[in-house]
Amino acid sequence: MADQTNIANAARQGWMGLLARAPEGALMALWSKYDARPDFEWLRSPEVGGVMVRGRTGGTGAPFNLGEMTVTRCSLVLNDGTVGHGYVQGRSKPKAEAAALIDALMQTSAADAVRAQVISPLKDQMENAKTDRAAKAAATKVEFFTMVRGED
Amino acid sequence: MYVAVKGGEKAIENAHAWLAEERRGSTDIAELSIAQIREQLSLAVNRVMAEGSLYDPDLAALAIKQARGDLIEAIFLIRAYRTTLPRFGCSNPVETGEMACDRRISATFKDAPGGQVLGPTFDYTHRLLDFKLAAEGEVSAAPEGQPRTEATPHITEFLKGEGIIQDEPASDATPGDLTREPMEFPANRPLRLQSLTRGDEGFVLGMAYSTQRGYARNHAFVGELRIGKVAVEMDIPELGFAIEIGEVELTECETVNQFKGSKTEPPQFTRGYGLVFGQSERKSIAMALVDRALRWEELGEDNLGAPAQDEEFVLSHSDNIQATGFLEHIKLPHYVDFQSELELVRKLRREAEERITPKEAAE
Structure with a gap:
């Protein structure tokens, strides 16, 4: 369980x-x-707020407060009682609503349809964008050559 | 002293109307969109996010437009907006070791695992004005290589293996937050880092430069500089587990500094740390140098009396919104203050004249 x-x-x-x-x-x-x-029905209608983002000293040490980011959140309930939460970056209430509805549907029998029509294509798009950047970064990786010196 | 003054409403209204017109500039020229600023002036947007202490590229772009490109004014707008936001919580500390790096270089190890990745840098450009940019034109696509899929390890991890660099042991301590409680001195390192990361880039740069010129020199090497995106994760009480709530672009700089050793510590390298929102390379290197200079006491070094070692001096003057607020307020009406000073000087002059005049009469 x-x-x-x-x-x-x-x-x-x-x-x-x-x-x-x-x-x-x-x-x-x-x-x-x-x-x-x-x-x-709304349990909590969309609201915009901030989250304090933390880092660590030296990358691995004690936490410190780096600065805030904007986040929009909401919660809703479907007629069958399924609860969906949306927590999304930025200030878009429509985006938060979509995220909460999708979160709810993904817990129901509609999950396969939502995954096929929304989640999977979205994941592919975002992974492609990430891979594109990684590929451009890779092209700027320095290849060192050792210069031969001497007078043989 | 401040005294309520009435009047000037019409003049203020008209000044604001003219400001709006001047902001727009000539209507013969197309108006800038927020998206254009966000995409094409992205380093200005990054600076406004870092010093405004709020990661939201669209808001920063709007602030830059509203402020007519005055970045400190734009930062002021963001800081003011930030105070209106309810705080949903605090994230778990970001894992910079998991960063999807656009850029990652080391000045200390040529053959670092993961390599030297230059990314979209100004370095090695000739700093000659490119007049081609004055004309509109398409940009050719950047070349692509074999994308790296695994995480890029931190350089300091390799030195840590040998025990030759000071460790940064993890903790779960709740850091102080200078946006919630006023700064008190002595401050600890987490508070200093919060203050430095939102500090004015020019000020932090100047302080860092002073250490390089010999005011508490600390012999810094850039052990690693990396720029890229990291996921931000937060515990969600209603779920009972953590989820990613977004991702932010960060610049991280770790310096490796000389250290002779002390009574309690063997000779080893020490570290300075910079972490800044956005692609903010100059700022993050400067932050790491100043962080290292401010650590003199915990590392058992001498106080050389250098400005960059004085945390009260550095942290009290690094915030450009505090500074500009106090500096610029002196241009606002001080009529009553000045009136009383005027009265005082006239009175003193009168008294001085009276002291001289009787003497002259006697002669």
Whole structure:
């Protein structure tokens, strides 16, 4: 049971993190094409706030406060009682609402459809963008040559 | 002394209307969009986020537009906005070792695992004005290599293996937050780092430069400089576990500094640390140098009386919003203050004249 809970939590961490980091345009474009939108009621309507981001001294030491970032959050409940939470970077209330609805749907029988139409294509887009940057970085990696000196 | 003054409403209103017009500039020229500023003036946006202490590129771009490009004014706008935000919580410390690096260089190890990755740097450009940019034109795509998928290890990890560099043991201590409690001295290192990362880039640069010129010289090497994105994770009480709530671009600098050793410590390298929002390379190197200079006491070094060793001096003067607020307030009406000073000087002059005049009469 505990293991199943951990597996379910890990999966939920995965999609919630993806939704939080997703570019708004990409998420909303995919979400707008998903037509089986359920009714819901707000538990907490979208609100914009700040989160203090922390670092560590020397990268590994004691925590320190680096500065804040904007975050929008909301919570809602579907008619069947499923609760969805949205925590997304930035100040977009529509994005937070989409994230909370998707979080709720991913816990229902609609999960496969939402994964196929929203989560997977979004993940692919974001991974491609990350790989593109990594590829450009790789092209700027220095190859050293040892200059031969001497008078033989 | 401040005294309420009435009047000037019409003049202020008209000044603001003219400000809006001047901000727009000639209407023959297309207006700048927030997205243009965010994408094409991204290093200015980064500076406003770092010193405004709020990571939100769109807001920083808006602030730059509103401030007509005056970055300190833009930082002021961001700081003011920041105070209106409810605080949802604090993140777990970011894992910079997991950073997706755009740039990663070391001045100490040529063959560091992960390599020397230059990234989109100004270094090695000739600093000649490029007049091609004055004309519009397409940019060709940057070449691509084999992308690195694994994390890039920190350089200091290799020195740590030998025990030849001072350790940074992890802790879960809750750091002080200078946005919540006023700074008190002596401050600890986490508070100093918070203050430095939001400090004025020019001031922190000047302080760092002073250490290089010999005012508490600490022989810094850039052990590592890395720029890239890290995920930000926070515990969510309603879920009972942590999730990623976004990602931020950071610049991290670790310096490796000479250290002779002390009564309790064998000779080893010590460290300075810089971590700044955005691509902020100059600022993060400067931060690391000043961090190292301020650590003289904990490392058992001598106080040489250098400005960069004086935490009260450095931290009290690094904030450009505090500084500009106090500096610029002297241009605001001080009529009553000045009136009383005027009265005083006239009275003193009168008295001085009276002291002289009777003498002259006697002669």
